[in-house]
Amino acid sequence: MKHIPVLLDAVMWAAGDVRDARVLDATFGAGGYSRAFLNAGAIVTAFDRDPTVANDAKQIADEFGSRFRFIQKNFSSMAELNEKFDVIVFDLGISSMQIDEPSRGFSFRTDAPLDMRMSIDGPTVSDMFNVWTVDDLTKILRDFGDVRPARAIAAAIKNKMPKTTFELKDLIHNPRDIAPVFQALRIALNDEMGEVTRALAVVPDLLNVGGRCICVTFHSVEDRIVKNTFRELSTVAGDVRMPIIEKPRFELIKPQTPTKAELEKNPRARSAHMRGVIKLC
Ligand SMILES: C[S@@+](CC[C@H](N)C(=O)[O-])C[C@H]1O[C@@H](n2cnc3c(N)ncnc32)[C@H](O)[C@@H]1O
Known part of the structure; x- marks a missing residue:
């Protein structure tokens, strides 16, 4: 089954106006998010650790030329690019293509070697x-x-x-x-929690002022990591004896979950949560 992008409308809403924006799609998958950002006028760099997505990435590169580039690496290495972005988006977990390909060993519905590598x-x-x-x-x-x-x-x-x-x-x-x-x-x-923790630690420095980080999660532990990181970024530690003079560097974007209509179309979206922050200064 081709991957149906989850919470795509919510992600595009959270990203705001992306014309000419530099977007980092940390989890390319079938390219659903990348394509939506490109169609909205953004310049997209996409990461995926799975080499089997290369064909989809090539198709998008053929269509959008120099506005798109694909990097087959773990997203925790994103700081090595030494570049700033206006939007960094994560759609965590595995794709439908990975679950549905029996030889990958992710699914208990078909017999295959126990592989499970992304x-x-x-x-x-x-x-x-x-x-x-x-x-x-x-x-x-x-x-x-x-x-x-x-x-x-x-x-x-x-x-x-x-x-x-x-x-x-x-x-x-x-x-x-x-x-x-x-x-x-x-x-x-796949050290999925380690990957997201390491990536979120570098995101604040990779965003331009006004830039946004948006995360879609499917698992409560993953969602807790994102929620706590974003909460810390958007609050300034205070002390009862010391007035707070600093302003927070980030503002929270209202979290979103799939609508009934999305769940009817795509039941795999059922545990998804979207969270985001905007860099203020
Ligand atoms: C849920 S899918 C993304 C789907 C995509 N948003 C779309 O619309 O087609 C997640 C993808 O992220 C990739 N991925 C997961 N963890 C990763 C990591 N640490 N580094 C790079 N890619 C990762 C997986 O290989 C998978 O292809």
């Missing part, structure tokens, strides 16, 4: 079962999947060392736990 470098999930201890796996399943029988499933994984999606699925007794286990392992393998 890029094609580095160890797969089944390689990591040799590295992660029962304690590591328990923490991963609890923190990123809220899995109740985390320790029992972690122990079963270390005992059986599953190599395929179906071997992993067969270790999970309660069908309710299957999707959360797969999600938790994917998040840990």
Whole structure:
């Protein structure tokens, strides 16, 4: 299934007027956001760690010429560009193309090697079962999947060392736990929380004054990282004995969630949240 961009109207609303704006699309995917920004007159740099999106990126480059460039790297490396942007946008998590391609091993609906890499470098999930201890796996399943029988499933994984999606699925007794286990392992393998934390730490310096950072999240831990970072940026630490004389450097944009109409068209948008900030000075 081709990826349907999530909360696209909300993202474009939060970005404001983007004619001639320099936009960094940190998560290109199928290029839904990049294309919308280009159609609105922006100049777009797009990152994606997944080399399989190169064809879509080439199509957009052919269409929009020098107004678009694609960089196949992790977005946490964005500061290396040494450039400033008017909009930096993140649409976190995995794309429909990644979930729906059986050979990537993200889905428990088809049998495939347990891979789960967003890029094609580095160890797969089944390689990591040799590295992660029962304690590591328990923490991963609890923190990123809220899995109740985390320790029992972690122990079963270390005992059986599953190599395929179906071997992993067969270790999970309660069908309710299957999707959360797969999600938790994917998040840990791809260091998704580390990536977003490192990127958000450099965003304030990469934005021009008046520039905006917009994040779409799908997971409560990820959303908490974004919410707390944006809250810290938009408040000035005060002390009861000291008057606050500094002004905040950022202002919050009103958070958005999908409308009923969007959810009817795209049920995969159901847990999405959009948050944003504007750089004031
Ligand atoms: C939800 S999709 C983005 C969809 C896109 N907004 C669209 O409209 O087509 C997320 C994409 O971000 C990429 N991605 C996730 N984490 C990344 C990271 N740390 N660095 C670069 N790309 C990343 C994934 O490979 C995936 O293609």
